[in-house]
Amino acid sequence: MPSLEEGEGTRSVSTREATYPRRHPVDGVLLDMGDTLIEEGPFLPGRSPLIPGVGETLTLLYGRYRLGLVTNTDQAGRAEVSQALDRLGIGRYFSVVVTSSDVGWPKPHPFIFEAALSSLGLPPDRTVMVGNHLAKDVAGAKALGMRTVHFRWSPRYPAFPRGEEERPTLAIGDFVELPEALWRLEALPCPAPRAPVDTGEEHDL
Ligand SMILES: [Mg+2]
Numbered sequence: 746m747p748s749l750e751e752g753e754g755t756r757s758v759s760t761r762e763a764t765y766p767r768r769h770p771v772d773g774v775l776l777d778m779g780d781t782l783i784e785e786g787p788f789l790p791g792r793s794p795l796i797p798g799v800g801e802t803l804t805l806l807y808g809r810y811r812l813g814l815v816t817n818t819d820q821a822g823r824a825e826v827s828q829a830l831d832r833l834g835i836g837r838y839f840s841v842v843v844t845s846s847d848v849g850w851p852k853p854h855p856f857i858f859e860a861a862l863s864s865l866g867l868p869p870d871r872t873v874m875v876g877n878h879l880a881k882d883v884a885g886a887k888a889l890g891m892r893t894v895h896f897r898w899s900p901r902y903p904a905f906p907r908g909e910e911e912r913p914t915l916a917i918g919d920f921v922e923l924p925e926a927l928w929r930l931e932a933l934p935c936p937a938p939r940a941p942v943d944t945g946e947e948h949d950l
Contacts, residue, residue, distance in 0.1 A: 777876030853885025
């Protein structure tokens with residue numbers, strides 16, 4: 746009989762868990778903002794800039810995962826981005842908002858992902874990155890050993906990876922597919938983290 750995951754002893758096994766066994770649990774989800782949650786293009790009057798399916802999907806995910814936002818911004822910091830999320834009615838879902846303006850490093854730099862993981866209090870192998878940008882969202886998070894979901898929604902950005910480092914764990918074309926993708930990810934192993942760049946500094950072991 747296969748051993749149960751740590752802490753799973755009293756958990757009932759649903760049909761979905763039987764289909765996608767939790768060999769590699771996911772506890773946190775980091776999401777990009779532009780063209781992942783909010784449309785980057787020009788807004789039509791009276792039309793919500795939220796991408797279809799985002800509101801109801803975040804409601805579903807909120808009860809199960811710790812959610813964080815990781816976004817590259819020119820100047821806007823955490824407070825400004827949080828206010829924008831609140832105005833759209835989705836701010837309450839995010840326990841963490843991390844901007845490149847605050848961190849000083851944009852995606853795909855590891856520092857911004859590490860800042861978000863540290864704020865969430867989760868390791869990379871328990872956290873999934875979701876975003877529309879293969880070079881920034883997918884490659885950046887994958888380098889840290891995170892599983893990734895490519896939201897292949899906007900025609901503004903490349904739909905297919907240029908190399909193995911940009912290859913996501915899963916891809917979705919509709920935001921409402923995200924809960925199912927996260928379930929499926931729990932059966933899939935994390936990518937190997939890329940070795941950190943040798944800075945030439947010596948470290949004590
Ligand atoms: Mg984006």
